[in-house]
Amino acid sequence: MLIDIVFNDAFARSLKYYYEQREIERQVISLPLFLGLGDIAQVNLLETRKTLLRIRNTHEPSGNSGTLYQMIVTGAADLQAAAAAGESLRIWWTDLPDDLCGFIWLCEELKGFKAPISMVHVPLTLTQGNTLYQLDSISDLTPPDFDNHHIFRLETQLTQETRLAYSNQWRALKRDNTPVRVVLNGHLLSQPIDFYDRFLLANLSRRQAVEIDEAISNTISFGPSGVPDWWYRHRIDYLVSNKVLAFQEGHHDRVGFV
Structure with missing residues (x-):
């Protein structure tokens, strides 16, 4: 049986639904590792995700870092077992950092x-x-x-030589281990932890405080694709604690420049 591997849990659910509607037997392994962010240098990569998932959990009321981490551990184990058994695997990815980093890690x-x-x-x-x-x-x-855009026609073989080439790129990223990874002009690059701050700050006003939800929504709409809402909330907390921004609590929490 062909097994699909994806790096986005919402996409995994859509893919599973597509198969269920067409009565196609297919296993979908979801590995939402968020590899565009955080430490990737430890020998046990999955352990590095615990810290990042705790950050996510802090800023997403519906988030459950323990459940998500267990999903990742189970998915990784299923993947290793399937590969060892010689099962056919199909990897889904885009040029967004989390997907691309997930692909080259795999x-x-x-x-x-x-x-x-x-x-x-x-x-x-x-x-x-x-x-x-x-x-x-x-x-x-x-x-x-999937049908309207003929997505399945995009499938191509991933040879062992190609895997080796991409694995070299992963090892270079791992050695660098700068905490943010971005795609600029088609190149996957390591950047400092404050890389995305500039896009957030551009959506704040120096005249008056702005609702945090509005600032983040505008940043996601007009800034780089693929950056999660919770990462911007995490960075706002950091900037407030370092007195770069001032926080105003209320029915709609606001933030502005000091």
């Missing part, structure tokens, strides 16, 4: 396996007729989109 993990492996590299811009669709996340794909 190339490192799977470089020695002989199992047949393919990939679906989903473009962030799709067309249908004379209409252009821009994806901010792979999770923007809905089940009808």
